[in-house]
Amino acid sequence: MPSGEPVSISPPSLRRRWLACCFLALLLGLGMARAQGPQTPLAKDGLHDPASAAVHILQEPAQALGGLPPDVVGNQVRWVKALEQGLITPRADLLPGTTVRKLDLDIIMPRTGEMPMVRFPHRQHTEWLDCSNCHEKPFISKAGANKGVNMFQVLQGEYCGLCHGAVSFPLTECKRCHSVVRQ
Amino acid sequence: MGMRLTLALPALLQLLRWLLLAWCGLLLALPPVARAEYGDVVLNRRAEKEGVRPVVFPHWFHRIRFRCKVCHHELGFEMRAGANDVQMADILDGKFCGMCHNDRIAWGPSNCELCHSGLRGLPSGINGGNSTAGPGRW
Numbered sequence: 001m002p003s004g005e006p007v008s009i010s011p012p013s014l015r016r017r018w019l020a021c022c023f024l025a026l027l028l029g030l031g032m033a034r035a036q037g038p039q040t041p042l043a044k045d046g047l048h049d050p051a052s053a054a055v056h057i058l059q060e061p062a063q064a065l066g067g068l069p070p071d072v073v074g075n076q077v078r079w080v081k082a083l084e085q086g087l088i089t090p091r092a093d094l095l096p097g098t099t100v101r102k103l104d105l106d107i108i109m110p111r112t113g114e115m116p117m118v119r120f121p122h123r124q125h126t127e128w129l130d131c132s133n134c135h136e137k138p139f140i141s142k143a144g145a146n147k148g149v150n151m152f153q154v155l156q157g158e159y160c161g162l163c164h165g166a167v168s169f170p171l172t173e174c175k176r177c178h179s180v181v182r183q
Numbered sequence: 184m185g186m187r188l189t190l191a192l193p194a195l196l197q198l199l200r201w202l203l204l205a206w207c208g209l210l211l212a213l214p215p216v217a218r219a220e221y222g223d224v225v226l227n228r229r230a231e232k233e234g235v236r237p238v239v240f241p242h243w244f245h246r247i248r249f250r251c252k253v254c255h256h257e258l259g260f261e262m263r264a265g266a267n268d269v270q271m272a273d274i275l276d277g278k279f280c281g282m283c284h285n286d287r288i289a290w291g292p293s294n295c296e297l298c299h300s301g302l303r304g305l306p307s308g309i310n311g312g313n314s315t316a317g318p319g320r321w
Contacts, residue, residue: 054296
């Protein structure tokens with residue numbers, strides 16, 4: 001191309017049309033991605049056999065989870081919020097003799113190095129779990145008695161990592177536990 | 184310098200336009216990413232050897248209806264993935280899954296395919312979009 005000559009790939013009107021088309025396509029693509037939702041249909045989730053009769057009978061995750069408070073990780077659901085808002089009402093017991101135990105007590109774990117301290121709320125945990133799920137294994141129910149708890153263990157699936165990283169919010173969400181800034 | 188700018192700008196715009204088009208094309212053409220729900224458990228220690236599909240257990244479905252404590256306290260399921268060696272005989276006896284899957288609370292054990300619905304060849308383990316080095320290892 002000879003230098004100095006004004007370079008024009010397309011006339012301005014055509015260029016505008018191009019840009020408009022691209023913009024529309026972008027919007028359409030994003031719209032479709034949104035409409036699809038964060039949940040994968042059972043037949044395509046890589047676990048269920050699409051040839052199984054079950055995929056036509058079982059509830060689809062999008063149908064069950066779509067209306068619950070959204071999260072950015074895990075099931076894309078804020079489970080505690082869903083429970084607190086009464087959007088789900090899971091049964092707390094099955095057998096007639098069971099005592100449903102709850103506790104409202106925060107535990108602060110101060111030895112967290114340079115990270116903010118960990119606040120462990122019993123209230124949210126006992127909404128879902130029974131005391132016996134964590135005590136006396138893996139946690140001893142005495143303040144200061146659980147010296148072995150550290151992130152290496154947790155990331156290996158011990159202690160908190162038995163659930164966090166498997167069914168409850170994953171270990172990528174540091175600040176949800178490390179929430180108390182040292183003064 | 185000014186000359187070079189007038190030369191480079193339209194070329195850049197052109198490139199940008201193609202990139203944008205390619206991105207739109209990708210968005211429209213690519214199938215959604217296949218991803219199992221967080222906390223889905225595949226049970227295949229025995230299933231395929233016995234000639235049935237692996238079991239897929241969805242935590243998300245169950246926790247809408249029952250709190251963790253119902254299965255992990257009352258029914259006796261261990262918290263650790265892989266620690267529950269439940270056999271069909273137990274379920275038929277009304278233990279573990281059989282506490283609910285008894286045709287009264289939920290479908291009974293004669294509906295094999297509803298639980299044994301997994302792809303053949305799947306390894307046992309807990310699946311999801313955000314697994315760590317922890318419970319994801321069986």
